[in-house]
Amino acid sequence: MAETQSFTMLYFASAKDATQTDSEKIEWSPSLDSTKLTALLVERHPALKPILAISMYAVNMEYTDDPSWTVQPNDEVAIIPPVSGG
């Protein structure tokens, strides 16, 4: 049962423009904290680099503020560029 586990990345606004997609499934690996996730995403989508520098992550629809957070299998992780609603 060594089935591959994954998590979902969501891209909005400038992040979507950079990745040219609104979501993708990525193979999960342990100990993926926000620093490592950022490195992984920049490797896949170099155009994300300046956007990630000014964005936040939301995990399962909550902003992350726990520095010890790591991605869990099946998580829905969104890049949240600076918002401009209203």
Next chain:
Amino acid sequence: MAETQSFTMLYFASAKDATQTDSEKIEWSPSLDSTKLTALLVERHPALKPILAISMYAVNMEYTDDPSWTVQPNDEVAIIPPVSGG
């Protein structure tokens, strides 16, 4: 040309209920300051007394705040009970 000069009194809300009219012309006399006007009105309409105690006068659509004010011929003077718009 000793024609009679007059001024107009306007009554609203509780003042109108007290006088049973919304306006009347009153013969003008000199030196009619707010104290004398109040006495004159109470004499004509005793029911106005408690209302005048809590009301203001407006003269030609402006609240009076000049203590030396006296009624002038042709003035439009209104009793302004406590307001409750909104």
Next chain:
Amino acid sequence: MTSNHKDFVCITSDPIRLEAVANLVHDPKAGAVSTFSGTTRDNFEDKVVKTLAYEAYIPMAEKSIQGLIDEARVKFDIMHVAIYHKIGDCPVGDTSVVIAVSSAHRRSGLEAVSWLIDELKVKVPIWKKEVYSENTGGGATWKANSTLP
């Protein structure tokens, strides 16, 4: 304070529609429209309000509201202002007053609306009569606004 700022002041016996008043102040240069609507309540302390009626010293009320708008323009950075007040019968739940202000930025518009309704309630010669249900003792009262918001 420029001349292309528009004011709309109306004392009316017709029903007041919020959207119609708000539309008066819309402007493609404005990013914000703030409004306040006063609606008649069905109770006062322990009495049930059956009907309400408003009366105004109409020309002075209009002049007085216009004066408040002029003052608001000095205090707040706002564009257009519309103030409509109903007179005559105003069934429970109906709108008695609408204030709408457009502004380039939201803070000044909301502050102006707040200031205008506070001032209107203490300065403009308009009166409200509440008629109470017979079930709660009947009677009628000319109300007086408290000076507290």
Next chain:
Amino acid sequence: MTSNHKDFVCITSDPIRLEAVANLVHDPKAGAVSTFSGTTRDNFEDKVVKTLAYEAYIPMAEKSIQGLIDEARVKFDIMHVAIYHKIGDCPVGDTSVVIAVSSAHRRSGLEAVSWLIDELKVKVPIWKKEVYSENTGGGATWKANSTLP
């Protein structure tokens, strides 16, 4: 904080009508309905805005707005709250957001509206893209709200 207070949260691609949103919060127990409408502006600095479009992370935006309403109920004495936000194309002059709050007294309603729009603008995952007229250089920008109101 009683259970008969109603919340209405909607992220929609349909045009938003102020009166329809305000009517949701009307209540014969409320004396006051306060609203804020954000409308799209035709200019940004020296550029002419041709079109605007909003995008949202819809389920998180709805959850986030609901969270703001819950927080507002703790801070302000208010009755019902409705918050509608448009997504998709939003022509210049159109309404992008409406916040409506009913309250027994006007001060708490106006303060809640002011607080809610401030918080929405910095916390809710919604983004606005401005597309500029070719006459002023063209191009398009994803905007970022300043934290200043």
